[in-house]
Amino acid sequence: MGDDNWQKLPKFMSFETIDAIVNELVQLQKAQQSVFSVVLHGGEPLLMGPSRLSYLLAALRSALPISYPISLQTNGILISEEFMETCSRYKVSIAVSIDGPSNIHDKYRVGHRDEGTHSRVIEGIKLLQGHKDSAFLNAGLLAVIDPISNPAEIYYFFKKLHAPSVDFLYRDGNHTNLPDGKTSFSSTEYGEWMLGLLKVYLEDEHPLPIRVLDDMLRVILGGQVSKEGIGITDFGILIIDTDGVMMKNDTLKSSYNGADQFSVQTNIKDRGLLQFLGSEEFLAYKKMQRPTASKCMNCEFLNLCGGGMILHRWKEDNGFDNESIYCNDQIHLIQGMRELISTMV
Numbered sequence: 001m002g003d004d005n006w007q008k009l010p011k012f013m014s015f016e017t018i019d020a021i022v023n024e025l026v027q028l029q030k031a032q033q034s035v036f037s038v039v040l041h042g043g044e045p046l047l048m049g050p051s052r053l054s055y056l057l058a059a060l061r062s063a064l065p066i067s068y069p070i071s072l073q074t075n076g077i078l079i080s081e082e083f084m085e086t087c088s089r090y091k092v093s094i095a096v097s098i099d100g101p102s103n104i105h106d107k108y109r110v111g112h113r114d115e116g117t118h119s120r121v122i123e124g125i126k127l128l129q130g131h132k133d134s135a136f137l138n139a140g141l142l143a144v145i146d147p148i149s150n151p152a153e154i155y156y157f158f159k160k161l162h163a164p165s166v167d168f169l170y171r172d173g174n175h176t177n178l179p180d181g182k183t184s185f186s187s188t189e190y191g192e193w194m195l196g197l198l199k200v201y202l203e204d205e206h207p208l209p210i211r212v213l214d215d216m217l218r219v220i221l222g223g224q225v226s227k228e229g230i231g232i233t234d235f236g237i238l239i240i241d242t243d244g245v246m247m248k249n250d251t252l253k254s255s256y257n258g259a260d261q262f263s264v265q266t267n268i269k270d271r272g273l274l275q276f277l278g279s280e281e282f283l284a285y286k287k288m289q290r291p292t293a294s295k296c297m298n299c300e301f302l303n304l305c306g307g308g309m310i311l312h313r314w315k316e317d318n319g320f321d322n323e324s325i326y327c328n329d330q331i332h333l334i335q336g337m338r339e340l341i342s343t344m345v
Contacts, residue, residue, distance in 0.1 A: 002254075011242065036068065079123075139165075140165035140167065187329075307323065
């Protein structure tokens with residue numbers, strides 16, 4: 001969606017950058033009371049190759065106790081016994097991105113020759129499921145919603161894969177550049193799809209865990225949210241690029257070119273992480289998670305919707321001071337969710 005920062009970055013993170021990150025995470029772990037997570041994603045982290053990945057994971061795990069989650073998000077194509085053994089050794093969980101059966105998945109997830117990747121992803125998932133440490137390694141699936149697909153078909157496809165869990169994402173997009181499959185701000189294609197998924201989910205006596213639905217149901221019933229983009233949250237999300245530069249949430253890239261960049265470029269090799277996390281600029285970025293649009297601030301669903309993801313609020317003429325482009329989808333889903341729950345209690 002216009003971002004070109006990747007063209008300026010090294011393909012691989014240097015050992016010097018890895019060492020600097022690990023040293024800073026040690027200091028953060030000592031100073032911070034609450035546990036944090038480290039996630040490798042991209043791009044495709046398995047393109048690092050076995051030796052470089054092993055070096056990185058060994059360094060991270062030497063710095064962080066087992067209680068600090070380290071995970072890896074992959075498209076599944078490069079999963080191998082060697083990679084799984086490395087992740088098993090350092091207690092690193094693996095989540096795989098797959099959007100559904102081949103007719104859905106292969107619409108967007110293709111190789112360099114525009115060939116579908118579905119069959120190769122399934123092979124990777126089966127390898128992961130067959131590993132002796134799969135109970136820990138297999139962290140579940142991540143899918144991007146195609147609103148013209150059948151939610152029941154998607155649900156049962158994932159259930160037949162025997163996935164431990166699956167999560168769903170709305171497509172990237174905003175008020176200026178509508179997400180694929182959404183015809184207008186007032187339309188509810190995604191909300192209708194999610195409500196269809198919820199109905200199938202609630203009717204299943206042995207449901208496949210779906211994090212986004214579980215979190216929303218938990219909030220409705222008085223619990224706490226654990227997922228970014230739902231509820232009133234203040235997650236401290238920091239991205240470190242392959243050159244060591246610290247960035248905002250990478251999902252912001254879809255808003256406009258450079259939206260994920262801080263005003264002053266700061267490399268973790270040159271400035272302490274603790275100092276940076278306490279800076280006014282980082283705290284201002286973290287505060288962006290809270291919505292500012294008057295419609296959101298006066299909305300009865302704010303405690304559950306939370307204004308949605310920041311990237312979905314972008315509009316060219318007034319920045320992020322807007323409700324989510326998925327506002328009406330979320331209202332449609334939440335109202336339907338409340339009605340369904342009321343018939344069950």
